[in-house]
Amino acid sequence: DIQVTQSPSSLSASVGDRVTITCRASQSISTYLNWYQQKPGKAPNLLIYGASSLRSGVPSRFSGSGSGTDFTLTISGLQPEDFATYYCQQSFTTPLTFGGGTKVEIK
Amino acid sequence: QLQLQESGPGLVKPSETLSLTCTVSGGSISSSNYFWGWIRQSPGEGLEWIGSIYYSGSTYYNPSLKSRVTISVDTSQSQFSLKLSSVTAADTAVYYCARDASARRWFDPWGQGTLVTVSS
Numbered sequence: 306d307i308q309v310t311q312s313p314s315s316l317s318a319s320v321g322d323r324v325t326i327t328c329r330a331s332q333s334i335s336t337y338l339n340w341y342q343q344k345p346g347k348a349p350n351l352l353i354y355g356a357s358s359l360r361s362g363v364p365s366r367f368s369g370s371g372s373g374t375d376f377t378l379t380i381s382g383l384q385p386e387d388f389a390t391y392y393c394q395q396s397f398t399t400p401l402t403f404g405g406g407t408k409v410e411i412k
Numbered sequence: 413q414l415q416l417q418e419s420g421p422g423l424v425k426p427s428e429t430l431s432l433t434c435t436v437s438g439g440s441i442s443s444s445n446y447f448w449g450w451i452r453q454s455p456g457e458g459l460e461w462i463g464s465i466y467y468s469g470s471t472y473y474n475p476s477l478k479s480r481v482t483i484s485v486d487t488s489q490s491q492f493s494l495k496l497s498s499v500t501a502a503d504t505a506v507y508y509c510a511r512d513a514s515a516r517r518w519f520d521p522w523g524q525g526t527l528v529t530v531s532s
Contacts, residue, residue, distance in 0.1 A: 306475075339518040348508055348522035349459070355516055392459060396517030400474040403459040 307331050309338075309395050311404035317412040324380040326407045328393035333373045337397035340369055340378045343406075344389045352391075353378065383409070414439040416509050416523035424503075424530050430496040434509030434523060441490045442467040447512035448492045449519060450483060452505040460505075464512045465492055499530045 308331040318324050328338065336356035341349035351360045353369035356376055366381045380387055388411055393404040420432035434448070441448065449464035463473035465483045473481050477496070485492040496503060506527050510519035 337516065339516075341519075348510075348525050349519070350522070351518055351520035354513075354518040354520075360520065394459075394518070399461075399472055400476070401461040401517055403461070405458045 306400055307334060307395050307398060307402055309393055309402055309404040311391075311393055311407050313407060314405060315408040315410060317410050318383050319412045320383055320385060322383045322412075324383055324387075324409060326378045326391055326393075326409075328371075328376040328378070328404050330374045330376075330395055330397075334395050334397035336372050337395055338369075338371065338376045339394045339396060340367075341392045341394065342387075342389045343392065349392060380409075414511065414521055416511065416521060418507060418509050418523045418526040420526060420528070422527060422529060424499055424528060425532050426500055426530055427498055430494070430499050430503060430507075430528055430530075432494045432507055432509075432526065432528070433491050434493070436490045436492075436511075441485065441492070442487050445514055447472070447514050447517075448485065449510050449512035450494045451508045451510060451519065451522075453508070453525075454502075454505040457505075462494065462496075462507075466514070501530050504528065504530045 310329045312327050338356045340353040343349040357369045368379045390406045390408045415437045417435045424430045447464035450462040465471045480497045482495040506525040508525045510522040
């Protein structure tokens with residue numbers, strides 16, 4: 306199985322901050338990497354697919370980059386509604402696997 | 413707008429079979445571009461892909477659960493279903509259904525999720 310490791314597992318940030326979350330795959334996965342946002346008690350929502358493509362309707366302050374084994378999700382100008390947990394997911398091969406999540410909390 | 417909704421018992425006894433159904437509305441379950449998947453999330457834990465099914469019935473399972481999982485589809489009812497046998501407390505989780513983009517395998521949208529507790 307391809308392991309995906311997210312870091313950090315949690316972070317504290319203020320409104321307006323630039324936040325970067327990292328996802329590392331245990332082997333090269335090209336750009337088969339997706340990012341989700343999950344709020345408490347809700348299902349995850351797709352933010353970024355194919356490492357860098359923004360899902361329609363997702364604010365442009367969210368961006369993704371990377372290829373191979375190293376990927377980042379960046380939130381440029383954190384907003385109050387962005388406090389949530391973020392997950393990456395590799396879709397290069399089955400079993401499809403998720404990172405352990407990064408909880409973004411209010412500083 | 414495509415919507416998915418999980419349904420099924422919220423409480424299952426140990427050693428029994430967990431059964432859930434996902435109803436798809438606002439779009440066709442028979443689209444050639446998508447699979448239909450099940451993902452679970454144990455309390456306070458991360459996300460685990462269980463498996464996915466194509467409208468033709470082709471299935472893809474997580475090897476870690478494959479011996480206990482059956483996913484089926486009923487295109488006439490726009491539904492797909494999950495059965496997980498011989499459950500234990502470790503199978504207690506929120507179970508989500510989601511559309512699985514077949515070419516690149518991302519999940520969008522998701523159902524709201526349903527909590528299944530395994531307890532006697």
